[in-house]
Amino acid sequence: MNVIGSGSFWAFVGVVAGIYTILALGLQVQFGFAGLLNFGQVAFMAIGAYTMAILVVKEGWSTWLAAPLGIAAAGAGGLLLGLPTLRLRADYFAIVTIAFSEIIRYVATNQGDLTGGSQGTIALGPVGSAAQYNGQWSGFQHHVQHTLGFSSPDAAMLVIVWASALVLLTLTWLALRTPWGRVLRSIRDDEDAAASLGKNVFAYKLQALALGAALAGIAGLFYAWQFSFFSPDDFEPLLTFFAWMILLLGGVGRVWAVPVGALVFGFIFAGTRFLNFAPFSWFASDERAYLRLIIIGLIILLLVVLRPQGLLGNKREMVLE
Amino acid sequence: VFLQLLANGLVTGSVYAIAAVGVSLVYGILRLVNFAYGDMMAFGALITYGVNGPLHQSMVVATLAGMAATAVLALLLDFALWKPLRARRAGFMSLFLASIGLALVLRQALLLFGSAQPRSYRVNPYRVFVLGSVRLSEAQVIAIAAAAATIVAVGLFLSYTPTGRVLRAMADDRALAAVAGIDVGSAIRIAWIIAGLLAGLAGVLAALVEYSFDPNFGFQLLLPVFAAVVLGGIGSAYGALAGGVVLGVAQELSTWSGFAGGVNPVYKPVVAFAVLAIALLIRPQGFFGRARVA
Numbered sequence: 001m002n003v004i005g006s007g008s009f010w011a012f013v014g015v016v017a018g019i020y021t022i023l024a025l026g027l028q029v030q031f032g033f034a035g036l037l038n039f040g041q042v043a044f045m046a047i048g049a050y051t052m053a054i055l056v057v058k059e060g061w062s063t064w065l066a067a068p069l070g071i072a073a074a075g076a077g078g079l080l081l082g083l084p085t086l087r088l089r090a091d092y093f094a095i096v097t098i099a100f101s102e103i104i105r106y107v108a109t110n111q112g113d114l115t116g117g118s119q120g121t122i123a124l125g126p127v128g129s130a131a132q133y134n135g136q137w138s139g140f141q142h143h144v145q146h147t148l149g150f151s152s153p154d155a156a157m158l159v160i161v162w163a164s165a166l167v168l169l170t171l172t173w174l175a176l177r178t179p180w181g182r183v184l185r186s187i188r189d190d191e192d193a194a195a196s197l198g199k200n201v202f203a204y205k206l207q208a209l210a211l212g213a214a215l216a217g218i219a220g221l222f223y224a225w226q227f228s229f230f231s232p233d234d235f236e237p238l239l240t241f242f243a244w245m246i247l248l249l250g251g252v253g254r255v256w257a258v259p260v261g262a263l264v265f266g267f268i269f270a271g272t273r274f275l276n277f278a279p280f281s282w283f284a285s286d287e288r289a290y291l292r293l294i295i296i297g298l299i300i301l302l303l304v305v306l307r308p309q310g311l312l313g314n315k316r317e318m319v320l321e
Numbered sequence: 322v323f324l325q326l327l328a329n330g331l332v333t334g335s336v337y338a339i340a341a342v343g344v345s346l347v348y349g350i351l352r353l354v355n356f357a358y359g360d361m362m363a364f365g366a367l368i369t370y371g372v373n374g375p376l377h378q379s380m381v382v383a384t385l386a387g388m389a390a391t392a393v394l395a396l397l398l399d400f401a402l403w404k405p406l407r408a409r410r411a412g413f414m415s416l417f418l419a420s421i422g423l424a425l426v427l428r429q430a431l432l433l434f435g436s437a438q439p440r441s442y443r444v445n446p447y448r449v450f451v452l453g454s455v456r457l458s459e460a461q462v463i464a465i466a467a468a469a470a471t472i473v474a475v476g477l478f479l480s481y482t483p484t485g486r487v488l489r490a491m492a493d494d495r496a497l498a499a500v501a502g503i504d505v506g507s508a509i510r511i512a513w514i515i516a517g518l519l520a521g522l523a524g525v526l527a528a529l530v531e532y533s534f535d536p537n538f539g540f541q542l543l544l545p546v547f548a549a550v551v552l553g554g555i556g557s558a559y560g561a562l563a564g565g566v567v568l569g570v571a572q573e574l575s576t577w578s579g580f581a582g583g584v585n586p587v588y589k590p591v592v593a594f595a596v597l598a599i600a601l602l603i604r605p606q607g608f609f610g611r612a613r614v615a
Contacts, residue, residue, distance in 0.1 A: 037414065084602055091354050091413055091555060092601065095547045099594045102544055110587045241421050248418065283433070290429040297425030304419040305405060 009270075011154040017266030018161035019222045021259045022168055023239075024246040026215030032253040033176060034208035035188035037094040040081070040101035041216050041243050046108060046235040048074040048217025049224040050115055053133040057124040063136035067221050074217025077104075078210035086205050101237060108232040120231025121224075137225045161222055165259065168215065173255040184208055238293075242269075245296065248303045249311055260311060268299065324455050326573045332461040334569020335468030336527045340542065341549040341561035342475055343519035348555050349492030350512045351403065352413055356420040358520060359543030360427035363536050365391035365521025366528040367435050373442050380444060388521035395517030396510060398423065424540070431536035439533040460529035467526055471519070472562055479558060484511055545572075545590060548597045571596045 023045060030036040052070035055061040061069075085096050108115045116123035116131070125131030138153075145156035175181050187194045187201050195201045224230055242265065250261025272292040283291060344358050355361075369387030372378045378386070406419060448459040457465075479485040487508050490498045499505050527542055528534040549568045553560025575584040575592040584592055 037417070084598060088601060091348075091417075092551055094417060095354065095551055096594075096598070096601070099544055099548065099597070103591050103594055106588065106591055110585070238425075241425070244418060244421070287433055290433040293429040294426050294433070297422045297429065300422030301402065301419055301426070304411070304415050304422065305402070305409075308411075308415060 008152060008154050011152070011158045013266050013270040014158045015154070015161050015222075015226055016269075017259075017262045018158070018165045019219050019226065020243065020246055020265060021165045021262040022222065023216050023219035024243040024250075024262060025165075025168060025172060025255070025258045026212035026219070027243050027247050028212075028252075028255060028258050029172060029215065030208055030212035031247065033181065033184045033188060034205055035090075035191075036086075036205060036209055036212075037090050038097045038209065038212065039094050039237070039240055039244075040097035040099075040104075041212070042235045042237060042239040043081075043101035043104040044074040044077055044213035044216035045220035045223060045239070046101075046104055046232070047077045047213075048220030049230055050108060050220075051217075052221055053121050053124060053224060053230075054114065056133040056136075057121070057131045063134075063140075070221055071214050071217040074220065075210045075214035078213025079206060081213075082206045082209040086202060086209065098237060098240075101235070101240060105232050105235050108235070115232070118232060120233075121229055132228070134225050134228050141225075157226060161226075164218070164222070168218070169255055169259065172215075176255065180204075180207075241300070242296075245300050245303070248300065248308075251309055251311055257311070264311070268296065272296075323574075323577055324453070326577050327570060328452075328455045328457055329461070330570035330573030331566065332457070332464050332530055332569070333572060334566035335464050336523055336530060336542075336565075337546055337549045337569050338562045338565025339468055339471050339519055339526065340523035340546040341553065341565040342471075342558050343516040343523065344546060344550045345553065345555060345558050345561035346488070346492075346512055346519075347516045348550070349558070350488060350495070350509060351407075351416070353403065353416045353420065354413070354547075354555070355516075356417065356543070357398075357424040357427055358516075359539035359541075359546070360424050360431065361391055361394060361517065361520040361539070362524030362527065362542060363431055363534075363539030364394055364427065364524070365517075366524035366534060366538075367431060367536060369521070369525045370440055370442060370528070374440070380442060383442075384522070384525045387525055388518045391521030391524070392514045392517030395513040395520070399510065399513045428536060428540060435536050437535050437537065439535045441533045442529060444529065460526075460532070464526045464530050467522065471522065475515075475519075475558065478515075484508075488512060545593045548593045552597050552600050568593050568596060 023041060026044070027038060027041055030038045030041075048070040050070075051073040052063070052066045055066035055069060056063055059066075081097065081100050085093055088096065109118050111117070112119075112123065115121075121133060122130050124133070141153050141156050141160070144160060145153050148156065148159065150156050150159075176184070183194065183199050184204055186197075187199070187204055191201055194204075223234070227234075246258065246261040246265045248261070249264050250257030250259075269292070272295055340358065340362060344355060347353055347355050347358075365387040367387075368390040369383045372386045373380055373383035376383075402419060402423065403416075406416060411419075444460060450457050450459070450462050477485075479489060487498070487503050488511065490501070490503060491505065491508055491512075495505065498508075523542075523546075524539065527538070531538070545568060546565070549564035550561050551564070552568060553562070553564030572589045572592050575589065576586045
């Protein structure tokens with residue numbers, strides 16, 4: 001298959017891995033550093049992407065104003081989810097967060113006048129017109145492309161996404177070295193001990209949840225720009241599970257394990273497209289799509305059973321219990 | 322209309338309740354929130370379809386076959402996956418993630434070998450029972466009857482049989498039960514068999530009530546079932562029953578026009594979670610749950 005040799009295909013894989021890095025970094029903040037079992041991460045991605053697209057198309061805002069507002073909306077969504085639910089037991093919290101992400105998807109599907117409904121963002125504008133939200137973004141992307149002398153806009157996107165991911169990773173890494181980050185990890189390790197030292201456990205957890213949600217919002221923006229179109233079906237719980245798999249692959253509790261996990265995941269996900277030899281060639285191509293997800297599910301299972309600390313994780317600091 | 326909605330709610334609630342008891346039972350014994358339960362339901366429904374359709378057996382035989390097959394699947398999974406994880410003393414988080422991986426594998430395998438096209442059992446969807454102003458299809462009547470029978474059977478089993486006592490003791494305190502000489506391994510297998518039978522039954526009933534189904538439908542059912550489990554207090558079988566019925570009725574009644582104009586029916590799943598959110602704010606451990614589980 002000559003797709004394997006094509007640069008634009010691998011640029012695409014790289015962009016998607018970069019977006020997943022940012023999404024999973026949010027989970028790392030929430031789970032790896034605050035111990036929160038958020039299984040609704042994809043909802044914040046959806047909130048970020050939809051807020052930006054709606055403001056640009058319906059309200060005619062500049063992308064550069066709408067994008068920060070999308071991130072803020074995702075963060076605010078985290079606060080809103082956390083206020084009633086963070087006092088719940090961990091298992092209840094996990095279930096409620098999945099439910100939250102499905103509610104967001106339901107609302108996006110059924111409130112057609114706000115979101116374009118199941119047709120997706122193309123139906124955001126007036127009837128009969130194909131709405132576009134990424135005009136200004138494409139301009140910026142082309143500007144970057146010409147400044148760097150690249151031949152394709154895909155390469156420019158790759159650079160933008162990974163530069164953003166590296167900045168966010170560095171900021172998160174630095175934040176965890178502040179007193180704030182140390183308190184967060186002490187809460188993860190022993191909530192009662194942290195509370196007995198006078199720390200407001202609830203406030204710290206809420207901040208971690210909102211911060212991780214805002215990171216997911218950023219991932220949502222890049223997702224929207226990369227694909228120039230999205231619909232509620234792009235935000236199924238499956239995406240949250242992919243982010244969890246990245247977290248597990250890399251290692252829980254390590255900031256720099258996230259991009260490693262995302263790249264490995266990207267290669268697995270892209271690589272399983274090329275399973276066109278026996279026994280995989282016995283299946284039709286649409287059946288191989290199921291096979292791909294079976295393989296991903298099996299990898300999650302094997303990781304949990306065999307290597308709960310991930311590829312780079314430290315068994316002494318953080319093991320899945 | 323109100324009575325009709327109430328009856329529909331009881332039907333939906335019955336299906337939720339049966340599934341919720343299975344989820345809750347496994348949680349009580351193993352501290353496992355089983356994300357793959359919906360796909361086990363789909364597995365039972367599909368096996369039943371295979372026996373009912375291509376093999377031309379009656380619906381009763383097919384349902385029993387589907388339930389038995391799901392119980393066998395549950396046992397096999399315990400042996401291949403959950404037992405090794407128990408041996409490693411895996412905690413809630415590992416178990417939950419493993420169940421998510423398992424759910425992916427199961428659902429995609431069902432799609433791979435069963436194909437995604439919708440299918441229906443060989444039943445007559447037009448046979449209707451009329452009770453006053455309420456009309457119920459045969460499938461709906463069967464669902465309510467099966468749920469009532471299951472509720473009684475599970476209740477009697479847990480309350481009065483020695484095995485039921487063992488299961489309740491283990492749900493209370495597994496370590497203490499083991500110290501008291503209870504064979505933990507066989508009790509766990511019994512719990513899986515019951516959970517598998519209930520998953521198969523709930524899957525078939527859900528497929529009957531919805532008339533047509535495909536291998537994906539288990540996941541769509543899973544979230545309301547989880548909501549029912551949490552509403553009742555996770556780990557409590559009776560709570561799960563109550564939670565299932567309450568959610569089913571609340572979902573249907575929310576569309577009643579006499580109730581503030583009624584909610585758009587597409588938002589029924591959202592109603593289930595709104596009920597759940599409100600209930601958790603008032604009573605964070607659920608109706609029957611304990612405040613903290615060690």
